[in-house]
Amino acid sequence: MSLARTLSAALVVAGLLAGTWSESIPDPAARRSPAGEWILAADFHVHAFPGDGGLPPWALRHEAARAGLDVFTISNHNRVSTARLARWMSQQSPGPIVIVGQEVTARGFHVIAAGIEERVNWRTSAADVIRAVHALGGVAIAAHPVRRFWPAWDAEALAIVDGYERAHPVIEKENTRAELASFDARIREIRPHVAPIGSSDFHWTGSIGWCRTYVLTRERTHAGVIEAVRAGRTVAADRQGRLYGDPALVSAVEAAGGFIAPPIERYRWLSIGLVWFGLLGMVALA
Amino acid sequence: MLSSELKLGLAPAATYQTLVDEQATGTWWMVLARAAFYLLLFGSLVAITATRHITLGLTFHITVSWSFLIAWQALVGAVIILPAPNRRVSLSRAFELLFLAYVPWSLYALTMTALAVLVDPNMQILIVALTGVVPLAWTSVVVAGFCRTVLGKTAAGARRLTLVHQFVIWGGTLVYVWFAVGGWTPILQTVGL
Numbered sequence: 149m150s151l152a153r154t155l156s157a158a159l160v161v162a163g164l165l166a167g168t169w170s171e172s173i174p175d176p177a178a179r180r181s182p183a184g185e186w187i188l189a190a191d192f193h194v195h196a197f198p199g200d201g202g203l204p205p206w207a208l209r210h211e212a213a214r215a216g217l218d219v220f221t222i223s224n225h226n227r228v229s230t231a232r233l234a235r236w237m238s239q240q241s242p243g244p245i246v247i248v249g250q251e252v253t254a255r256g257f258h259v260i261a262a263g264i265e266e267r268v269n270w271r272t273s274a275a276d277v278i279r280a281v282h283a284l285g286g287v288a289i290a291a292h293p294v295r296r297f298w299p300a301w302d303a304e305a306l307a308i309v310d311g312y313e314r315a316h317p318v319i320e321k322e323n324t325r326a327e328l329a330s331f332d333a334r335i336r337e338i339r340p341h342v343a344p345i346g347s348s349d350f351h352w353t354g355s356i357g358w359c360r361t362y363v364l365t366r367e368r369t370h371a372g373v374i375e376a377v378r379a380g381r382t383v384a385a386d387r388q389g390r391l392y393g394d395p396a397l398v399s400a401v402e403a404a405g406g407f408i409a410p411p412i413e414r415y416r417w418l419s420i421g422l423v424w425f426g427l428l429g430m431v432a433l434a
Numbered sequence: 435m436l437s438s439e440l441k442l443g444l445a446p447a448a449t450y451q452t453l454v455d456e457q458a459t460g461t462w463w464m465v466l467a468r469a470a471f472y473l474l475l476f477g478s479l480v481a482i483t484a485t486r487h488i489t490l491g492l493t494f495h496i497t498v499s500w501s502f503l504i505a506w507q508a509l510v511g512a513v514i515i516l517p518a519p520n521r522r523v524s525l526s527r528a529f530e531l532l533f534l535a536y537v538p539w540s541l542y543a544l545t546m547t548a549l550a551v552l553v554d555p556n557m558q559i560l561i562v563a564l565t566g567v568v569p570l571a572w573t574s575v576v577v578a579g580f581c582r583t584v585l586g587k588t589a590a591g592a593r594r595l596t597l598v599h600q601f602v603i604w605g606g607t608l609v610y611v612w613f614a615v616g617g618w619t620p621i622l623q624t625v626g627l
Contacts, residue, residue, distance in 0.1 A: 152435070153437075160474070160478070163488065164478075164488060164489065164490050164493060165490070167487055167488040167489045167490075168489040168490045168491065171487070171489050197499050197500070198499075198613075198614070199613075199614050200611075200614040200615050202480045202483070202484045202496065203480075203484055203485075203492075203495075203496060203499075204495055204496070204499040206495060207491075207492055207495040207496065207499075210491070210492070211484075211485055211492075214485075224614075224616065225614070225615045225616035225617075226615075226616025226617060227613075227616050251616075253615070253616055253617075253619055254619065255619055270616075270619070317556045320556065350484075351559075352480070352483055352484055353483050353484065353550050353555050353556060353557055354555050354556050355484075355485060355486055355555075356485075413487055416486065416487050419487065419488055420482050420486070420487065420488055420551065423478050423482065423488055424479075424482065424544065424547065424548065427474075427475055427478060427479070427544060428544055430471065430475075431437065431439055431440070431475070431537065431540045431541065431544070432436065432437055432439075432440050433435060433436070433437055434435055434436060434437045434438070
């Protein structure tokens with residue numbers, strides 16, 4: 149191997165070692181609200197491999213822990229097999245709770261079905277999808293309810309949906325931020341205690357837990373999380389740490405420390421830069 | 435100073451001719467090393483794009499999960515290499531030279547990773563799909579050079595074989611996408627249909 153390629157390979161190895169050495173996993177937060185409920189950090193909208201996500205379930209769970217999440221839902225488009233595999237794997241070791249889910253992907257609307265065991269039929273109306281999710285014991289969350297999805301969200305669907313994505317990465321853009329706020333106003337007129345949800349909609353870019361939900365649960369279990377969403381005891385958070393939801397619940401989360409950002413590793417950019425330039429060198433140099 | 439891959443990207447036919455004239459025998463270890471490098475490249479870049487950090491464990495898990503991609507590339511490569519009677523290099527060397535043809539995708543993946551990390555971490559899938567036309571077309575040109583120079587095809591035969599190669603590659607990819615997104619509905623929505 150030439151000197152240029154050897155040096156490039158050395159950069160890749162150095163970057164991988166620097167990244168591994170500087171990785172930090174925060175201790176699981178044991179936060180309680182003034183009323184004594186657990187405050188769990190959750191992401192209800194995560195895609196995984198095999199499916200349209202880039203990371204396999206076992207790596208996702210590690211990344212969820214690194215992002216400071218206590219709970220996450222694997223919600224691939226119209227499939228639950230990967231989520232079920234992930235849940236089974238999660239039962240073999242300690243770490244974040246994995247909830248089986250599906251992003252019910254229909255023409256005109258998407259619904260996150262969390263806490264289900266079987267696939268939900270997507271070839272029907274939003275209201276019928278929500279009823280099917282409830283019949284399976286899960287909760288239904290309106291996914292990224294921006295303007296183009298509004299026609300499907302009629303009064304019937306809004307009256308029975310359990311939650312809606314108040315914070316989603318689209319909140320970073322001005323027009324879609326306004327659309328999420330409009331949907332928030334509209335749904336609260338019909339269903340005042342609907343659960344505001346923060347989700348990353350993580351596929352290949354961004355980060356798991358980019359936006360997140362603080363769930364105020366009576367027990368630190370899968371069932372406790374689903375019950376809390378159904379009861380509307382959630383606060384959504386965006387990447388900047390802004391909190392959305394019932395003012396009393398927002399105050400409870402703030403009293404317990406508020407939004408906690410994922411840790412940023414000391415040598416993150418150094419390790420990424422070393423690996424990237426090393427790979428470029430291995431592709432481009434003789 | 436420039437690698438064979440990059441030279442291939444710039445001048446496929448001439449570079450393939452040089453590589454054939456070298457009369458290197460090639461070994462299956464070389465093929466495996468080349469495949470392993472592409473897997474490392476893919477695993478590392480997905481780790482960076484998806485998590486904005488990189489570790490040995492994360493890269494390993496992604497690399498292993500997606501290793502079927504390289505197996506698929508090799509399988510499709512066999513479809514065009516094995517039946518070629520006028521092949522000018524050994525079988526293992528032919529596979530090695532075909533793997534080199536993917537340099538446009540390597541450069542594209544490096545570019546998109548840099549953009550995702552530095553410019554827009556929430557890059558629209560439609561932008562990725564549209565810009566992907568560039569490496570797709572570029573790779574087709576390089577594969578055509580491979581078919582003409584390494585497999586000894588005529589110009590028309592090389593074009594036909596390239597078409598078959600790309601058709602099978604992308605047919606398989608579409609099947610995976612169909613599985614991954616749960617049917618065609620999300621795809622049609624993405625393109626506004």
